[in-house]
Each structure stands twice: as C-alpha cells, then as structure tokens.
Amino acid sequence: MIRTGFPDFGPTLEEVGEQGVIEAIVSAAPSAINGDDAAVFTPAAPNSRVVASTDMLVGGRHFSPEYSTPFHVGKKAVVQNYADIEAMGARPIAALLAISAPPSMPVAVIEELARGVGEMTDAWSSELVGGDVTSGKELVISVTAIGSLGGNLDALRLDRARPGQRVVAHGKLGYSAAGLALLQSGKEIPERFEPLVHAHQCPEITPGRGVVARSAGATAMTDNSDGLIKDFGTMARRSEVGIDLSSVALSPDRLLVEAGHFLDVDPWEWVLCGGEDHTLIGTCDRSAPVGFRSIGTVTRQPGVRIDGDEPKYTGGWESFG
The missing domain is CATH 3.30.1330.10 (PurM-like, N-terminal domain)
Structure with missing residues (x-):
C-alpha cells in the first residue's frame, strides 16, 4: 500500500x-x-x-x-x-x-x-x-x-577513474524519478508500480557495498544523486577522462517501460537524468565487485557518452535551479 x-x-x-x-x-x-x-x-x-x-x-x-x-x-x-x-x-x-x-x-x-x-x-x-x-x-x-x-587503501575519490577501467553500478537506476512522476501525475497509481513509488519515498542500497568495492579494487566512486549523466560528468571532469556507457546495460526494465507507457514518458529520461536513486557508481580495474554490474568503460575522450554517442537526455538536479 x-x-x-x-x-x-x-x-x-x-x-x-x-x-x-x-x-x-x-x-x-x-x-x-x-x-x-x-x-x-x-x-x-x-x-x-x-x-x-x-x-x-x-x-x-x-x-x-x-x-x-x-x-x-x-x-x-x-x-x-x-x-x-x-x-x-x-x-x-x-x-x-x-x-x-x-x-x-x-x-x-x-x-x-x-x-x-x-x-x-x-x-x-x-x-x-x-x-x-x-x-x-x-x-x-x-x-x-x-x-x-x-586500512591503507585509497578512498574512492572522484578523480581516480583511469582510461581502460570498467564502469560499474550497484542499485536501481531511474526508479526514484519514475516514482515521483507517478505521484505527481494525479492519476490513481496501479499497485504494480508500488516499487517505483517506494524507491522515491525511500531509496535503498545494500549496506557495505562501498567497502566491498574498495576491497575488490575499485578506484573511483560516487552515488547517483543528481542524475546519472550529471554525476558521471562530474567524475569524468575530475578524473580528466571520458565515460562510455552501454545502452544494453542501462536499458529500462519492464516496470520502467510500463510506467513510461502509463504516463506517456520516455523511461530513458528517468534512467539518465532522474537521480535520487543513490545508486553507487564507480570504476575498477578488474571484474565488477560482488553486488555490482558492469555498465560501461572509461575512455580518453572527454565527456559522457552512450555507445559512443551523445546521450539523448542530459538533465539533472540543480540545487538552485
């Protein structure tokens, strides 16, 4: 409920x-x-x-x-x-x-x-x-x-991403933004969308995942609070690298697609710009740490791209917007 x-x-x-x-x-x-x-x-x-x-x-x-x-x-x-x-x-x-x-x-x-x-x-x-x-x-x-x-390992700072590394994520992407859109729509929300609403009301990450990632060789990390493209953009600028994300890895799941149809919204906008999921996103030299999934690679070309192209959506949260 x-x-x-x-x-x-x-x-x-x-x-x-x-x-x-x-x-x-x-x-x-x-x-x-x-x-x-x-x-x-x-x-x-x-x-x-x-x-x-x-x-x-x-x-x-x-x-x-x-x-x-x-x-x-x-x-x-x-x-x-x-x-x-x-x-x-x-x-x-x-x-x-x-x-x-x-x-x-x-x-x-x-x-x-x-x-x-x-x-x-x-x-x-x-x-x-x-x-x-x-x-x-x-x-x-x-x-x-x-x-x-x-321990003596470095903290997972924004300026530690390096070309050739794997880009990884832990947690949902786009769920919080979809939940907010449903609440703001004024429509009666079908029960099947309750996980999206809950993700906005109280996003969840698994305790200890950051510690696991650092122990497994992650070098840079942040959380998706302002929007995926925006937060990765900050990491890319601070590290003086590029981030190339995989559209297959980021593709909205069935629940997001259904909510998009329900509200006549492209769910990709939620995934790329939504923020407030507080998903842990970062880079590592080896395979994705336990609880994380691979979503792209670090490149030398500045900026954030998806399959080598400019993202369709690039917005995000602005504290004074």
Whole structure:
C-alpha cells in the first residue's frame, strides 16, 4: 500500500518544548551514547580514518506530505548521507540529526521521522548519536554522517577513474524519478508500480557495498544523486577522462517501460537524468565487485557518452535551479 501524508494530531512542538522534542527523538531512535553535550566514540580501529558528510532535506523542496510520510523522509535522509560515506569506500558508524520545524507541528511528525532515521541507522549497524532542534518556518532536516575508512587503501575519490577501467553500478537506476512522476501525475497509481513509488519515498542500497568495492579494487566512486549523466560528468571532469556507457546495460526494465507507457514518458529520461536513486557508481580495474554490474568503460575522450554517442537526455538536479 502506498502511504503519504504527515500526522496532524496530538501535542505540538510548542506544547512539549525543546526537551520534550529531544526525548521523543531519543525514544524513537535510541542510543547509549546519545543525550550528553557530545557523543564519545570508542577508539577507531588501527590504521583507519574518519569520514564525514552532511546533507539537508527542505520541506517543499526535497519532500512533500503529498508524496511521502515523515517515516520515509527520515529513512531517506539517512540513505542519502550514508550513500556518500559508502561512495568513499567507508563504513557508516553514526549520524547526527538537526531539525528546524514550526512550533505548531505535531510531535507525532518528529517521532515518526526519528523512527525512520532509527530504522535506517540500525540497518547499517550504526546509531543516531546526537543533533539539535530549533524553531523555523518550514520543516528542515539535516543529517551529518560519520564513517570509518579502514586500512591503507585509497578512498574512492572522484578523480581516480583511469582510461581502460570498467564502469560499474550497484542499485536501481531511474526508479526514484519514475516514482515521483507517478505521484505527481494525479492519476490513481496501479499497485504494480508500488516499487517505483517506494524507491522515491525511500531509496535503498545494500549496506557495505562501498567497502566491498574498495576491497575488490575499485578506484573511483560516487552515488547517483543528481542524475546519472550529471554525476558521471562530474567524475569524468575530475578524473580528466571520458565515460562510455552501454545502452544494453542501462536499458529500462519492464516496470520502467510500463510506467513510461502509463504516463506517456520516455523511461530513458528517468534512467539518465532522474537521480535520487543513490545508486553507487564507480570504476575498477578488474571484474565488477560482488553486488555490482558492469555498465560501461572509461575512455580518453572527454565527456559522457552512450555507445559512443551523445546521450539523448542530459538533465539533472540543480540545487538552485
């Protein structure tokens, strides 16, 4: 069943106050090291480095009650940050959560959001270890992810792609964009398209894939957050190489094709420009790491191409667009 909408019942944030809001969050996403002025971690493993990343979700810009629930938003906030940690070849170990919300908002919204955060941090065997809450005009969520990069191998940086390497991916492509298009269409959504809607409400990647890829010889990696062509374009520029993708490997699956027919949209646009799948995409010298599939090759010719030609679609997410 497709669920959307935010709770509009129960006590408000103003009525319970800051401490009440904090207690609701800690209760929904408990941690033994959360609740003091700062979180104290156990010593890192020998020969390891700390990795950190942060992202924001702004109500009306990145999510809407029309298309999602607070639980989904909480999960999505963790996934998009943990995907950045995974894309470095690191292991997420903790998250910090900052929330700005209208005082009139029901506490139930924050509780459900924190429950989503807690469920997703649990999936990575990590914890929500602190954060902040304050008043604001719109609901704004900021998650800071902390990770551990073990061993002496290089991090999977954007500037490490090399000509002749294999291009690989882990996760769905185009599903989130298709799900959003279905939600925005105003049509009654057939049950068979529920996986697409769910992919938009809460994209999924398998925990640990970035670590696996780094151990298996991957050199460069990012996550598909702004659109496949756009994100590979960033990697190509930073590495001063070209990326030639395979149309066969990227071809929309049956579900995307059916959704395209339903909405009269070319599903290739979702695959190439959609973003927000947070698919891990990268390069490696050897065969695709476990859980990844080959989708192209690294070339010397600058830019991103498909079967040697310019892509039909090249758009993507713009933060200030």
